[in-house]
Amino acid sequence: MPRETIYEAKIEYLQILNEDGVLDESEAEGSLTDEQALELYEQMWIYRRFDEIAFKLQRSGRMGTYPQNKGQEANAAGSGLAMQRGVDWVVPCYRENLAMHLHGMPYHQILMHWMGDERGNMIPEGVKMTPLSVPIGTHMLHAAGIGWAMKLRGESGAVITYFGDGATSEGDFHGAMNFASVLQAPVIFFCQNNQWAISVPFEQQMHSRTVAQKALAYDMPTIRVDGNDIFAVYKATKEARERAVNGGGPSFIEGMTYRLADHTTADDARRYRDPAEVEAWAEKDPLIRTRKYLASKGLWDDEKQALLGERAEKIVGEIVKAAEGVEPPRTEDFFDYMFAEPTPELVEQRDTMRTSSIGVNPGQIGLRAQGERV
Amino acid sequence: MAKLTLVQAINQALDHEMTRDDRVIILGEDVGKNGGVFRVTEGLAEKHGEHRVQNTPLDESGIIGAAIGLAMAGMRPIPEIQFEGFMGPAYDQIVNHAARYRARSRGTVTIPMTIRVPVGGGIHAPELHSDSPEAIYTHSPGLKVVMPCTPYDAKGLLLSAIRDPDPVIFFEPKRVYRSFREEVPEEDYTIPIGEAKVVNDGDDLTVVTWGASVFQCLEAIDGLPDDVSVELIDLRTVDPIDIDCIAESVQKTGRCVVVHEAPRTAGLGAEISALVQERCFLHLEAPVQRVTGFDTIMPYYKLELEYLPDAERIGKGITECLAY
Structure with missing residues (x-):
């Protein structure tokens, strides 16, 4: 028997709003309305300002290490808006602060997290979200589990989980994809391909031409979109969500973007990145092209921009004030949240931590303050 | 004699051993051009070639598993795990493979490998960047676990670890990385593993x-x-x-x-x-x-x-x- 082709596949690329701010009308159908685009532009602007201020807080010693989000706003904005707040779950990494914000996580809590305070991870009532995840590429399995639970419980809705190109190298990424695929769980795997995993470029991370093609192995609908285009990101996410809530199982979206900043405040990308590459991507900035589009529609002008700038300063100022204004955490907190009911050992350690060196009651082992033998 | 920080002493030991032994290869996330997130491998890719200071995919299990293969096949790999908190995905490879091959094969397959890992707290780092898991690996038979805290000891112990015929986990207390300098001889010297x-x-x-x-x-x-x-x-x-x-x-x-x-x-x-x-x-x-x-x-x-x-x-x- 001659050899035959038993599997063929293709990867589509979707861009709706190009770098000059020109919309492809044929694809714009089913994507954002102009009102939504306007809303997302304002959100992205505030988000950018938040990010800049977070960077300054670190530099001035008011916050620890912080991973900047600059340049990746459209991925978070478009996908965040396409998911339903309070219905869908968001399982984030740490470079989609705006998606977290749109789904109910207050910005000041995100700052609190990076200020070394677990209370920044407290999920507000009614918000369906997991705390931002520091270990790379392991949380997507939780999204698969959440989607599976929703299916078992007959709940409508879907899960979106975010991760970077580097995370797709972890074994757990493939485990998550396979679980969601086998169980046909309503999960959207959103890869923010910002092309750099700290200093390792995309082409050293994988020999694959796209990340999107990895989903083919799990027979999962998959697409690469222009991740700096809120219209394309929104539309692809909306389609994936519709598929998920209608029993169509998981989907994969690769949002092509670029990390305009360093990996974190502890990194210096000048050591390993060509400045020309960064400059070229700066011209593809999602904020610039969205603004151009809105201006071309008569929806934006310098006056509106000035007002937004003022509003952003005020909002971000209040966020910082809220984050820095919290009461210092109680030391006892790190004992009190270990279990629903603390074990006797933990209670002992907690109650004696200020009076004893060893976290046990000195009397129990026969210590005497005056140095007498027992 | 040059006064070096812990980071510099470890760098010097790596450089020394790469020059002396062409079987030695470093692999890990960001170890190449960036010189590692703590700059411990700074300059080594330029000097010894990127093929000997290999940036790997972001996959701790992959880094250790591939290093095991390298070691089996005649190389002397020095994999780096970026922070101790990220050893989790590599646990299976470390404990269930690296630690067991000698016993499993009755001495016919051995893993001369040194896993370098920054360890410990006190540097205001994010979650999973401040833990101290040395007891976990000490409890696992088949591994040696080293944690020097001075530049002099670090160089001598790292050279011993790389030359050891079995897997060694080399923990580097990150709080001490740049906290002080001391004199470190440029020449070859070793400090025996297991000597306090x-x-x-x-x-x-x-x-x-x-x-x-x-x-x-x-x-x-x-x-x-x-x-x-x-x-x-x-x-x-x-x-x-x-x-x-x-x-x-x-x-x-x-x-x-x-x-x-x-x-x-x-x-x-x-x-x-x-x-x-x-x-x-x-x-x-x-x-x-x-x-x-x-x-x-x-x-x-x-x-x-x-x-x-x-x-x-x-x-x-x-x-x-x-x-x-």
């Missing part, structure tokens, strides 16, 4: 510790009354433990305090305490005491200094043990 060091001689009490805690202990000892004489032992290697060194000291002093950053329960303090009572029972004047991290998750950095044993808590432990 007496940092301070003393007669009244023995403090056993390792890693960054050595410096908290020194501070604690400085704060004690002048008539209290404390012997301080830096284990340098936590597996195998140099019990001869500890026993000799405790037989002299009769009192022992063990200090570590890791949680208390089933930590190395428990093992050392058991060894001391086995070897020094009739010499002991007081129960062996432990001053350790608590049995909780390492808190985010706002509270990390409350968690880590500091000079005050260690001083209290010494005083309590002396008062028994």
Whole structure:
């Protein structure tokens, strides 16, 4: 028997709003309305300002290490808006602060997290979200589990989980994809391909031409979109969500973007990145092209921009004030949240931590303050 | 003689061994052009070639698993895991493969590999960048676990680790990376794995510790009354433990305090305490005491200094043990 082709596949690329701010009308159908685009532009602007201020807080010693989000706003904005707040779950990494914000996580809590305070991870009532995840590429399995639970419980809705190109190298990424695929769980795997995993470029991370093609192995609908285009990101996410809530199982979206900043405040990308590459991507900035589009529609002008700038300063100022204004955490907190009911050992350690060196009651082992033998 | 930081001394040892032995290869996330996130491998890719200082995909299990293959096939790999908190995905490869191949194959397949890992707290880092998992790997048979805290010791122990015929986990206390310099000879020298060091001689009490805690202990000892004489032992290697060194000291002093950053329960303090009572029972004047991290998750950095044993808590432990 001659050899035959038993599997063929293709990867589509979707861009709706190009770098000059020109919309492809044929694809714009089913994507954002102009009102939504306007809303997302304002959100992205505030988000950018938040990010800049977070960077300054670190530099001035008011916050620890912080991973900047600059340049990746459209991925978070478009996908965040396409998911339903309070219905869908968001399982984030740490470079989609705006998606977290749109789904109910207050910005000041995100700052609190990076200020070394677990209370920044407290999920507000009614918000369906997991705390931002520091270990790379392991949380997507939780999204698969959440989607599976929703299916078992007959709940409508879907899960979106975010991760970077580097995370797709972890074994757990493939485990998550396979679980969601086998169980046909309503999960959207959103890869923010910002092309750099700290200093390792995309082409050293994988020999694959796209990340999107990895989903083919799990027979999962998959697409690469222009991740700096809120219209394309929104539309692809909306389609994936519709598929998920209608029993169509998981989907994969690769949002092509670029990390305009360093990996974190502890990194210096000048050591390993060509400045020309960064400059070229700066011209593809999602904020610039969205603004151009809105201006071309008569929806934006310098006056509106000035007002937004003022509003952003005020909002971000209040966020910082809220984050820095919290009461210092109680030391006892790190004992009190270990279990629903603390074990006797933990209670002992907690109650004696200020009076004893060893976290046990000195009397129990026969210590005497005056140095007498027992 | 050049005065080097811990980072520089480790860099010099790596450079030295790569020059001496062309089987040596470094692999890990960001170890190439970027020189590692702590700059420990800085300049090595330029000097020895990117094929010998290989940036890998972001996959800890892959890094260790591939390093095992490299080692089996005649190379001397030095994989780096970026932070101790990211060893989780590599645990299976370390404990179920690297540690077992010699025994599994009755000596016919061996894994000469040195896994370098920054370890410990105190640098205001994010979650999973501040843990102390040395007891976990000490509890796993088939691994040697080293944790030097001075530039001189780090170079000598790293050269021993790379030349060791079996897998070694080489923990680098990140709190000490750039905290001080000391003279480090440029030439080849080794410090045997499993040999502790007496940092301070003393007669009244023995403090056993390792890693960054050595410096908290020194501070604690400085704060004690002048008539209290404390012997301080830096284990340098936590597996195998140099019990001869500890026993000799405790037989002299009769009192022992063990200090570590890791949680208390089933930590190395428990093992050392058991060894001391086995070897020094009739010499002991007081129960062996432990001053350790608590049995909780390492808190985010706002509270990390409350968690880590500091000079005050260690001083209290010494005083309590002396008062028994």
